[in-house]
Amino acid sequence: MTTKIEGAEGVIHAVDLAVRPFGWLLLTIFVVGYYFIAAEEKYHINKAKPALFTGTFMFMLLGGYYAVNGLDFRAFDTEIAHLILEIAEIFFFLFVAMTFIEALIERNVFDALKEKLLKSGFNYKKLFWVTGLLAFFISPVADNLTTALILSTVLITIEKNNKAFLIPAAINIVVAANAGGAWSPFGDITTLMAWSAGKGTFIDFLFLFPSAVIGWGITAFLLSRFVPEGAPEKIEGAEPVKIHKGGKVIIGLGVFTIASAVLGKQLMHLPPMWGMLFGLSLLQLYAYTLKKYHKNDIQIYKSVSKVENDTLLFFFGILAAVGALHFAGFLNHAAKLYTLFDPMYVNMGVGFLSAIVDNVPVMSAVLKSSPDIPLAQWMLVTLTAGVGGSMISFGSAAGVGVMGKLKGIYTFSAHMKYSWTIVIGYFASVAVWYIQFEVLGLYIKPAVQAIAGH
Template sequence: MTRVEDSVQAIDLAVEPFGWLLLVIFIIGYYFIAAEEKYHINKAKPALFTGTFMFMLLGGYYAANGLDFSAFDVEIAHLILEIAEIFFFLFVAMTFIEALIERNVFDALKERLLSSGYDYKKLFWITGFIAFFLSPVADNLTTALILSTVLITIEKNNKVFLVPGAINIVVAANAGGAWSPFGDITTLMAWSAGKGAFTDFLFLFPASIVGWLITAYLLSRFIPEGAPAKIENTEPVKIHRGGKVIIFLGIFTIASAVIGKQVMHLPPMWGMLFGLSILKLYAYSLKRYHNSDIQIYKSVSKVENDTLLFFFGILAAVGALHFAGFLAHAVNLYTIFSPTVVNIGVGFLSAIVDNVPVMSAVLKANPALGLDQWMLVTLTAGVGGSMISFGSAAGVGVMGKLKGVYTFGAHMRMSWTIVIGYFASIAIWYVQYEMLGLYIKP
């Protein structure tokens, strides 16, 4: 059976002036996305405009030249399906997080850390471990935002502690997200595209945690001695009624997505939406029988819509480049160079450009890779974004939370620790997949 992505390319516009115009529009649009802080414009705005405008131009070009729209129609249908799967998955995940925030689950965690009396080094390691193990479920951006808020609450002015602590959270959140299909949008994209079963991604755990631990150890050497002032005589924060049940429902929802994908051949968003339906029913029962209102609609209203629209725009823009034929040329890199070398380079490109469009481009190009290489590019795209502060959603989020403290320059002065951890992760991958052969050859 011919796959959709193998049949959509009708005309190679990459060798036409119109195709070059599309590429220029993409570059200009991405410049404004990357320069979000400079122009104070949310990156969703240029991303959404660029993605939709490029396809408006493509549609106009086909109409003006009287071309057959069948390939265009197939591309649009495939793109809508791809985006919808990711869009609704993230929508449900964000709704669960907002519901947990509303029930004081994360405030209770923050209060325990603040009243613990731990010194700086212990707080550094505790926040790092929480970030690494929370991001596979809560996603790397949400995890980084929660824990960076904890950091700035613990200590507002001590940059010697805050900078390495913030970098540690970003690296841990990205590394934790790399081995779970739920932890990073790039991993979710690879799983949704069928590049590996759910359990295949779990084999990336050793590479992810070793790389982070090495970086964290190097960063910990810059953590000062001493401890922040302990907060005493404060009322303990209590989790509201239903908070612990929602945690269980979140785990059940993830299990539904996994079983639905692996056993029932349903897209992951289907299991997520099923879990959301149960959450809404549970919210109804709490209000009716216990007079405790989760205010689920307020949780939905707080979902970061700009994040969802950013993903829509950037995936549409990459889809336009794919339809125009540019990615068909880019895939030649995998025949010119070793796939391992190219995939390691993907990690560095992810740090510069952002890992979402890079991973989208690789998946659209769809090179003929074995499972080992698909796991490598998932690892490098996820972890590689940590090398530059704006290379991942987690980094951008923490820069916003710790303005003037966690900056591009502060991050780059310690980025060498991340590069060492990055290559350590790749070394672990090489031992697992190439030396021990923990993969299935195509």
């Protein structure tokens, strides 16, 4: 049996290793590697390390297997070239996005936001809703992990001891950040992956907004019933936090960079990372003029140095590992689920799997297997992979990040106590998707897109 790999020379057939002992060895290495990724807290090892080792080691073994057995390397070369391109696009996109976030942090933009909340005098109920709304609307631009980390820091600064408030508020931030990231290609790595793979246009993902906001809103309403009355002590006499010079301009440059990525992808057929790197060049030039003419050093290279390289290397490793499973033939067999069962139910299952495994490898596997499903189903799997990770505390990067910020408070067991509210919101999101996409057809059909393109 063979696996089909599309290359410049047409369809090239690779050996289907899923039916051979060597293929099962690869699968075993993947499972063991992923165990150490998932058990990051237990072994105190950053998940980037086992991810990078697993992904690179699996392809080293594949290359060795082809060399020892004298097999045709054309399919192998094609898979590697596709994988490098796919990873590079995501890698540079995230690199630029993280650099902008670090530059905004350096200019005190987020500290100014935090100070306003600290001095607001809001009671617990209002803080719950305000932080949730901010998470939902910031994450589409700043990504769900960064948003969750910033707002969870605000929570623990406002109130350090009241678990009755902190736990539901932390869960609300995680759910809101993941839901907000699901309807924007910039909000979640899984949405970015689907957009980069051409499974929908930028506008297509925006049609997921009703599903995302209603699902989060229902979960937030249920969680709010557990938020206690009263208010935290108002902080008085603190020095006002001002945004440093250039901070507001960088916000504008960030918006322009996002527009460049979108227009470059939709109109000029450039990968999203191209527009992002163009925006980074403008940020660097602005930093130069700010320093030369205003004697104000924005320290852009220090911002670049603070980019979380472990996060980037984790994505490299996990995408390489899933790519190895695809090349070995396993994902072709997994894609048959879409022909055996209704794609809607399979995609709903993807959401639950995302909560257990993590949505990045799950979405990568779906994209690699590339089942023949319509646009509406690609939007559904983007939605379920994005919001499904909220059901378990470690099912998403946002959840893991908040667990780190609120150690001993926001824990696995604390999250699971309220997980039923998230499950209800999850099914509500799917129900809204079904009514909008399947019953009413309120989205841009591919045929309409094709006509508009002409």
